Amino acid sequence: MRIGACQTPELIEDVPAALAVVESFAHAPDASGVDLLLFPECFLQGYLVTPDFLSRNALELGSAAFAAVLSRLAPIRQTLVLGMIERQGDEFFNSAAVITGGEVVGVYRKTHLTSGERAFTAGRDYPVFEAGGVRFGINICADTRFTAAARAVAAQGCRVLLVPAQNMMRHRSAQFWRPMHNAIRAERARETGMWLISADVTGRRDDQRIGYGPTSVISPNGQVLAQVPALTVGMVTT
Template sequence: MRAEASAVVTGLGASLRVGACQTPEILGDVEGALRCVEEFAGRADADLLLFPECFLQGYLVEERHVREHAVGLGSARFAGVLRRLARIEQTLVFGVIEESGGRYFNSAVVVSRGELVGVYRKTHLVPGEALFTKGEEYPTFVLRGVRFGVNICFDTRFPEAAAPIAAQGARLLLVPAQNMMPRAAALDWKERHHAIRAERARETGMWLVSADVTGERDETRVGWGPTSVMDPQGVVVGRVPVGVAGVVVGSVPCE
């Protein structure tokens, strides 16, 4: 699976280089998802790579798919995933359908050199996500002097999802998303995502980096992203072109 486009947004001084990966939609194929991670990791000059929502197993909120593919983060299955990722130098943030205590979560994990650093569980669920349990915490993490947190897709509609992360001194908000939509809705939302995310950036003073899928699922659904880097003023300073699998790398200042 070859990334077809790349872009670099330069910064001054010490910084964290964050790569936002716009990928094809991969459904029910963990091996394919891991190959995709390896492909991007092999070509992106970044300290951290961000992948879309539910990326590991694919975002399909149907009971059969969720039950079959959900994984416990302490399970042997997920340990195998971590072993596979151990040789990747970049810190990775990617979406996972998580099972814990008989409940399912739309989660994003932070992984470094094959070690699970932490997890964020989506706190604002769309009506179609009734199979999931909403999360309640807003953990933050530090890499190369930059504190960051995660909101997942629909979370960005709500100021109260970004605010607790900024309150912990975070400079960066990562947004794994998955906007494979019916064609009419995809057209309607094509640029609206940026307007909403710009509000969160300006409110909090954080950089915002998002990663999404692109391409067509079938004749009715299409994914147009966006996958982009946004500065604290809400200005999009770099993005992957619509309809193209690729990565944009932005530099977030450490101070």
């Protein structure tokens, strides 16, 4: 299985533009041999976590609005792992949907929420998936700070851990965390023996916030084998 991890611009409350970005990566020359494309955390609607934003933008997987999203994605050949804000009844989830041929194969819901994500409900399960004969699971961003989240995936025979992330931060926090993301994820790779592949946003939201990434490929022994340069929109494949 060949995986493409996509480092994208940050888009807020613009689903059509987000879908256009997905299409652009899917049809890029570098994606011609790619079986699966990974996109950042909450990429579809954007990562703002106020109750008002979630209420306006969250999508139920069975809704007509999400059916329209799936219809647009149906022509894409690759399996997609797409970060989104999911609604189920009165609850909101920070989710990653696995989509093939315009159909939802399954969904992972972030289990370890940060202090700023109180409007979300934490997920409880670690579903696993398969593409190209390779079994994989998902952790979302801060999940990777917890050994148990990666081990729950590895215990089900997965060879790959996919990590949608969103690290658009205030400048001081972004500088503090910048060298730590890959270091933390490398620990999870070494502990579990899985490949770990992350996808993140990059660029500037405003004068206060910046996103460096990283969008990276980390081997089972913790080596960073490939990475999209900071502040660059692009894709790395493995």
